[in-house]
Amino acid sequence: MDHFLYRNGALHAEDVPVAEIAAAVGTPFYLYSTATLTRHFKLFDEALDWTDHLVCFAMKSASNQAILRVLANAGAGMDVVSVGEYLRAKAAGVPGEKIVFSGVGKTAEEMRMALEGGIRQFNVESEPEMAMLDQVAQSLGTVAPITIRVNPDVDAKTHAKIATGKSENKFGIPISRACEVYAMAARMPGLRVVGIDVHIGSQLTELAPFEAAYQKVAELTELLRAEGHDITRLDLGGGLGIPYTRSNEAPPLPTEYGALIQRTLGHLGCEIEIEPGRLISGNAGIMVSKVIYVKSGEDRDFLILDGAMNDLIRPAMYDAWHDIVPIIEPQPGQEPAKYDIVGPICESGDTFAKGREMPQLRADDLVAFRSAGAYGAVMSSEYNSRPMIPEVLVDKDQFAVIRPRPTYEEMISRDTLPSWLE
Numbered sequence: 001m002d003h004f005l006y007r008n009g010a011l012h013a014e015d016v017p018v019a020e021i022a023a024a025v026g027t028p029f030y031l032y033s034t035a036t037l038t039r040h041f042k043l044f045d046e047a048l049d050w051t052d053h054l055v056c057f058a059m060k061s062a063s064n065q066a067i068l069r070v071l072a073n074a075g076a077g078m079d080v081v082s083v084g085e086y087l088r089a090k091a092a093g094v095p096g097e098k099i100v101f102s103g104v105g106k107t108a109e110e111m112r113m114a115l116e117g118g119i120r121q122f123n124v125e126s127e128p129e130m131a132m133l134d135q136v137a138q139s140l141g142t143v144a145p146i147t148i149r150v151n152p153d154v155d156a157k158t159h160a161k162i163a164t165g166k167s168e169n170k171f172g173i174p175i176s177r178a179c180e181v182y183a184m185a186a187r188m189p190g191l192r193v194v195g196i197d198v199h200i201g202s203q204l205t206e207l208a209p210f211e212a213a214y215q216k217v218a219e220l221t222e223l224l225r226a227e228g229h230d231i232t233r234l235d236l237g238g239g240l241g242i243p244y245t246r247s248n249e250a251p252p253l254p255t256e257y258g259a260l261i262q263r264t265l266g267h268l269g270c271e272i273e274i275e276p277g278r279l280i281s282g283n284a285g286i287m288v289s290k291v292i293y294v295k296s297g298e299d300r301d302f303l304i305l306d307g308a309m310n311d312l313i314r315p316a317m318y319d320a321w322h323d324i325v326p327i328i329e330p331q332p333g334q335e336p337a338k339y340d341i342v343g344p345i346c347e348s349g350d351t352f353a354k355g356r357e358m359p360q361l362r363a364d365d366l367v368a369f370r371s372a373g374a375y376g377a378v379m380s381s382e383y384n385s386r387p388m389i390p391e392v393l394v395d396k397d398q399f400a401v402i403r404p405r406p407t408y409e410e411m412i413s414r415d416t417l418p419s420w421l422e
């Protein structure tokens with residue numbers, strides 16, 4: 001459920017008409033709902049009520065500080081994958097002890113900055129990374145809390161670009177070698193092992209792969225404890241999928257996911273961490289865009305929008321489907337049209353949808369891309385010298401720009417000419 005609904009024939013974000021925001025900030029733009037963000041976070045938080053837990057928002061899905069602040073105020077920790085994200089989380093008011101540091105290629109500099117600023121744990125992904133962290137921690141005279149990310153070799157049954165839990169993927173250490181690697185970690189004075197980490201992929205629409213992975217984590221916990229490791233914390237990653245179409249998809253709910261965790265891991269008495277991104281932010285955001293032209297082709301009509309693949313890359317990159325709806329509610333009995341919905345960029349890949357059934361639209365009409373809150377704004381670029389589009393946050397009847405649209409001057413002036421070309 002989200003808070004982008006038609007009221008009196010007009011799409012609203014909570015209590016504000018989307019058209020009113022478009023008039024104030026111009027199109028295209030991203031628009032987030034505070035109530036939806038909070039609601040989704042609480043669903044996870046409550047699903048783990050049966051134990052000590054921390055829900056760490058995977059901020060790579062949506063990293064605007066205003067979004068982080070909303071979630072932090074609700075009690076969220078953060079899962080970061082770079083020191084840039086770490087600093088952004090800190091700037092948004094998240095304390096270091098609620099930040100976990102994931103990622104396959106943390107540099108020594110990133111480790112140092114996180115250790116100095118305070119960190120809940122590093123999720124270590126390889127032996128060389130472990131050795132580096134040991135060195136960095138020792139050089140600072142401190143001890144780094146770690147989990148080791150294991151790769152359980154399960155098929156997440158999701159898009160190949162976001163599956164991470166098979167042995168061919170670059171993530172974690174093979175679970176078959178876990179005992180050996182934990183023994184190495186235990187011998188390193190700069191490290192303190194606190195638990196196990198696993199993350200098998202994104203946009204999972206079934207629970208079975210989670211269940212397979214978590215059963216393996218349960219076995220590993222017992223094994224490592226028998227060998228004398230103090231396993232008190234299990235970080236189970238993110239990955240629960242969301243419905244991208246209103247009609248036919250029904251991914252599992254956070255409550256069912258929480259019950260699965262309890263069933264597979266509850267008996268171990270560990271503190272549970274999870275790292276959901278998409279399920280918290282995905283349906284909490286839309287991208288609003290304007291029709292520039294309706295163009296008639298040989299055998300089809302094109303809706304040419306002012307939004308493009310540089311603003312929302314998911315269709316081009318993951319073949320993703322986004323529901324695209326007019327912000328004026330279609331009337332029943334209206335004859336539908338079929339469009340290829342495209343952006344203005346000079347690439348055929350700049351296509352959001354093909355042969356999409358839509359109400360008849362005209363130039364200047366506004367449309368909303370649903371489920372654009374996750375992996376939308378964060379993956380945008382200025383390809384084709386199109387300035388980054390603004391982000392706006394709604395809370396009940398108020399809205400605010402949380403990242404302004406740069407002027408052309410601001411965008412262009414970031415380049416510098418070398419002295420010999422001046």
Ligand SMILES: *Cc1c(COP(=O)(O)O)cnc(C)c1O
Nearest residue numbers: 058102202238239275276277278
């Ligand atoms: C991407 C990622 C997540 C979040 O995945 P979602 O599908 O957005 O929930 C969590 N943990 C790690 C380590 C990740 O790489």
